[in-house]
Amino acid sequence: MIDKAILKLRARDTVSDAEERVLRDAVLRAEDIPTDKVVVRAGEELKLSILLLEGLMCRYKDLRNGERQIMELHVPGDFLDLHGFLLKRLDHSVMALVPSRIALVPHDRLKEITADHPHLTRLLWLTTLIDAAIHREWLLSLGRRTSIGRIAHFFCEMHARFGVVEMGDPAGFPLKITQTDLAECLGLTSVHVNRTLKELREAGLAVFREARVEILDFAGLKRVAEFDPDYLQIEQRPR
Amino acid sequence: MIDKAILKLRARDTVSDAEERVLRDAVLRAEDIPTDKVVVRAGEELKLSILLLEGLMCRYKDLRNGERQIMELHVPGDFLDLHGFLLKRLDHSVMALVPSRIALVPHDRLKEITADHPHLTRLLWLTTLIDAAIHREWLLSLGRRTSIGRIAHFFCEMHARFGVVEMGDPAGFPLKITQTDLAECLGLTSVHVNRTLKELREAGLAVFREARVEILDFAGLKRVAEFDPDYLQIEQRPR
DNA sequence: CGGTTGCTTGATTCGCGTCAAATGCGGTGG
DNA sequence: CCACCGCATTTGACGCGAATCAAGCAACCG
Numbered sequence: 001m002i003d004k005a006i007l008k009l010r011a012r013d014t015v016s017d018a019e020e021r022v023l024r025d026a027v028l029r030a031e032d033i034p035t036d037k038v039v040v041r042a043g044e045e046l047k048l049s050i051l052l053l054e055g056l057m058c059r060y061k062d063l064r065n066g067e068r069q070i071m072e073l074h075v076p077g078d079f080l081d082l083h084g085f086l087l088k089r090l091d092h093s094v095m096a097l098v099p100s101r102i103a104l105v106p107h108d109r110l111k112e113i114t115a116d117h118p119h120l121t122r123l124l125w126l127t128t129l130i131d132a133a134i135h136r137e138w139l140l141s142l143g144r145r146t147s148i149g150r151i152a153h154f155f156c157e158m159h160a161r162f163g164v165v166e167m168g169d170p171a172g173f174p175l176k177i178t179q180t181d182l183a184e185c186l187g188l189t190s191v192h193v194n195r196t197l198k199e200l201r202e203a204g205l206a207v208f209r210e211a212r213v214e215i216l217d218f219a220g221l222k223r224v225a226e227f228d229p230d231y232l233q234i235e236q237r238p239r
Numbered sequence: 240m241i242d243k244a245i246l247k248l249r250a251r252d253t254v255s256d257a258e259e260r261v262l263r264d265a266v267l268r269a270e271d272i273p274t275d276k277v278v279v280r281a282g283e284e285l286k287l288s289i290l291l292l293e294g295l296m297c298r299y300k301d302l303r304n305g306e307r308q309i310m311e312l313h314v315p316g317d318f319l320d321l322h323g324f325l326l327k328r329l330d331h332s333v334m335a336l337v338p339s340r341i342a343l344v345p346h347d348r349l350k351e352i353t354a355d356h357p358h359l360t361r362l363l364w365l366t367t368l369i370d371a372a373i374h375r376e377w378l379l380s381l382g383r384r385t386s387i388g389r390i391a392h393f394f395c396e397m398h399a400r401f402g403v404v405e406m407g408d409p410a411g412f413p414l415k416i417t418q419t420d421l422a423e424c425l426g427l428t429s430v431h432v433n434r435t436l437k438e439l440r441e442a443g444l445a446v447f448r449e450a451r452v453e454i455l456d457f458a459g460l461k462r463v464a465e466f467d468p469d470y471l472q473i474e475q476r477p478r
Numbered sequence: 479c480g481g482t483t484g485c486t487t488g489a490t491t492c493g494c495g496t497c498a499a500a501t502g503c504g505g506t507g508g
Numbered sequence: 509c510c511a512c513c514g515c516a517t518t519t520g521a522c523g524c525g526a527a528t529c530a531a532g533c534a535a536c537c538g
Contacts, residue, residue, distance in 0.1 A: 118360075139310050195518090
């Protein structure tokens with residue numbers, strides 16, 4: 001069930017069979033979540049954390065005037081609110097962008113893991129550090145990249161992250177979200193996203209249509225994005 | 240030496256005397272760092288992590304064209320590149336914004352802590368989760384807040400964080416950085432920061448001068464910022 | 479003291495937002 | 509089977525907030 005989460009960890013370090021078993025046993029149950037369902041609301045007390053099995057979910061915050069900023073998009077295998085394990089109350093909300101399937105992991109079991117399995121604990125900790133690294137890269141996008149650079153970078157990142165869990169292929173990846181969702185990730189309006197997608201298309205770099213991103217010129221896209229995948233830590237190392 | 244780091248942890252959970260001792264023993268040595276010195280460069284192999292004792296440091300990335308985005312400002316007591324312990328190579332650089340003093344903590348000792356002290360491990364993990372929460376709040380600023388909201392929010396955040404380590408007072412806090420540094424935190428230009436500071440001043444909310452932020456109307460500042468301190472997790476709870 | 483650095487302000491430009499309308503399309507019920 | 513609806517996409521016209529360019533000033537300092 002949590003195969004993709006294991007894939008994600010194994011892309012960063014070795015995971016023993018015993019550790020794999022511990023993780024599999026930590027899962028309480030799975031649930032199906034429809035599009036737009038909010039599964040965690042900012043400020044709620046949490047006793048469970050959520051692992052994404054299938055679909056696409058996001059974490060977001062919004063302002064009084066209704067403007068929304070998405071902080072991270074989550075692909076299958078992401079332990080998306082592992083942060084809640086120690087924060088107890090999340091600063092943001094979590095919702096599904098497409099019909100999704102999640103696994104629930106009780107905090108009690110995570111606490112046991114921290115007591116009994118230091119290496120596995122470090123790996124779980126690591127995944128939250130990678131989330132923080134993704135946040136930092138998005139900060140650079142929102143603070144300094146132009147609209148075309150932001151979209152290009154976003155596409156490169158999602159391509160790499162889908163690759164880790166063996167989804168997508170060199171030519172592209174599935175991305176069943178609206179241009180409005182994309183705008184909320186990138187700190188732009190949907191109108192401007194639409195124009196910039198046209199620009200990317202006409203430059204022969206990438207096209208976004210029919211719920212899929214088609215990468216036409218990866219080298220060019222990376223150059224426009226100034227994309228360097230190091231921050232995703234896709235490298236096996238003892239941690 | 241690391242008193243402020245202990246204060247920071249004790250603001251979030253209880254820390255036993257034994258745990259405090261373990262932490263104190265983990266420190267190798269202290270070092271003085273002059274303004275503008277880069278102490279960690281993105282991509283370097285790391286064997287030590289840095290705890291800030293005095294001064295002000297930041298983590299940042301820059302683009303090819305020389306534009307820089309600061310991802311987080313660090314106050315005394317912050318374990319500022321604890322992230323490097325598991326990432327091994329950082330995605331960003333770290334530099335001093337004022338003359339600072341740091342303590343160096345070998346990764347070996349951190350690894351021992353994860354093996355022998357689960358609760359202390361969770362507390363260290365927690366501090367990195369708070370960093371991520373700060374990143375998310377900055378994402379909201381850069382993506383959706385106007386320039387005045389961004390500065391107001393930044394001032395509120397720094398005020399709260401200085402408060403935790405018993406620096407500053409209700410009326411303000413020390414902030415010995417340039418308007419250019421501020422602009423690099425906020426995703427703006429120094430010219431626009433200057434104009435917006437004037438706006439804040441003329442609105443009677445806050446003034447930034449002589450290396451200090453003076454808060455004139457905290458309620459008003461919070462309202463403009465839409466500041467809610469929950470994300471800083473300044474609350475004692477079992478973690 | 480001349481040079482450097484940071485702050486301040488004005489004039490102008492430009493990237494992105496706003497507002498509005500048209501087009502396309504999958505789903506659905508009569 | 510088709511008329512209709514709701515939703516997403518696309519495009520155009522226009523406006524605004526922040527960037528850019530430029531100049532003057534104040535404080536510091538070797």
